Amino acid sequence: MKTSNSNTTLLKVRALTKSFPLATGGLRRVMDLPDFSMQQGELVYLAGGSGTGKSTLIHLLSGVLKADSGKVHLLGTDIQAMSEGKRDRFRGLHIGLLFQTLQLLPALTSLENVALPCGLAGKPEGHSRAQALLQGLGLGDRLHDYPNRLSTGQAQRVALARALVNQPSLILADEPTASLDAENGKNAVSLICETCRREGASLLMVSHDPRLREGFDRVLELDQINQVGREAAT
Numbered sequence: 001m002k003t004s005n006s007n008t009t010l011l012k013v014r015a016l017t018k019s020f021p022l023a024t025g026g027l028r029r030v031m032d033l034p035d036f037s038m039q040q041g042e043l044v045y046l047a048g049g050s051g052t053g054k055s056t057l058i059h060l061l062s063g064v065l066k067a068d069s070g071k072v073h074l075l076g077t078d079i080q081a082m083s084e085g086k087r088d089r090f091r092g093l094h095i096g097l098l099f100q101t102l103q104l105l106p107a108l109t110s111l112e113n114v115a116l117p118c119g120l121a122g123k124p125e126g127h128s129r130a131q132a133l134l135q136g137l138g139l140g141d142r143l144h145d146y147p148n149r150l151s152t153g154q155a156q157r158v159a160l161a162r163a164l165v166n167q168p169s170l171i172l173a174d175e176p177t178a179s180l181d182a183e184n185g186k187n188a189v190s191l192i193c194e195t196c197r198r199e200g201a202s203l204l205m206v207s208h209d210p211r212l213r214e215g216f217d218r219v220l221e222l223d224q225i226n227q228v229g230r231e232a233a234t
Contacts, residue, residue, distance in 0.1 A: 002122075010062070010169060010202050011038040016070030018056055024109055030056050032227035033070070040169070043193055043203040045213050048222030054206035057222070058174045061204070062095050063087035075169060096163030096201065098173035098192070102155050104147040106160075110134060111143040114161045121166055137195070142209035142223050152179055156188055164199050171196055173205040182211060 013036040019027040030053045038044055048054045059065035061072055063079040072079045075094060079087055080122035087199055091097075105114050111130055116124025139155040147155055156176070163171055173192065189205070193215040196203045205212075206222070213219050 002067040008040045009037055010040040010042070010074065011036075011204075012071075012073040013037065013061070014071045014073075016060060016072065017068045018053075018060060018065065019068055019137070025193065029228055031060065031067075031112050032173050033057070033225055034227060036225050038170075038202055038204060041197075041200065041202055042218065043216045044194060045216040045219045045227075046204060046206045046222055047208065047210060047213070048206060049208050052222050053221060053228065054208075054222060055174050057202075057226075058097075058172045058206060062172050063091050078172045087182040089121075092117060093166060094169050096166070096171040098159060098171065098176040098205075099203060100175045100178040102147075104155060104158060106147050109144045109146055110139060110150070113147070113158055114164065114165050115135060117162060117166050123166065126165065129167075130161065130165050133164060134158070136198075137161055137191070153184060153188065156180070157191070160192060160195060164195065164201060167199065168201055171203045173203065175207050176205065177207070177212060179210070186214075 004197035013033055015035040016031060017029065018031040019029045024030050030221065046054070056065065060067050063072070069078050070080065077090065079090060082090060105116070108116065111134065112125065114134060115126040120127060131143060134140060137160065139154060139157055142150060142154060147158070149160065176192065177188045180188055189212045192205070193203065
């Protein structure tokens, strides 16, 4: 297992909680995270089974979801203390997201899909940066192809380039290999890790698949850091 070269804290979580309403009434607590942190440049694999709150955690860390209580400090700024609009702008500049469903826009080419976040952030260098990333990922000949002309692996590389195009400090990946078989899943994770290291981005990937743990600086079980998971296991 490799180790991060940085001693600078990038992400620090304190007393983060989230509950969801039950159909029968009342609330179900899904996240109770007393303490969690990551260093700049660190690649962390967080394992957890179905229903353990992996996607909820990604949405809380990115500010897509508002916590009931707690703090999420990224680059010294508490995302959870921001208004929704400020969270959206901060996320666009500092966080890249990879999802189970790649969420490529079908009416845009590979190049246009990747350059889109730069346009939203008002960065004029978007197309040149997008083209360089796609070429670096072996897609130089697919720049003008639409998503329906790409294989699953190619589409995933386009999604990875899009996540990195704004040079974010942190990539949050939610089961990004769910649609791939075991061998292609391992290859995809290796590519994600290598690309994040090359681009200088930290990576937090959540997954249920224990075969994908190689190449990370740190491997954790979600119930090691989520008080809800620890309580459920006892």
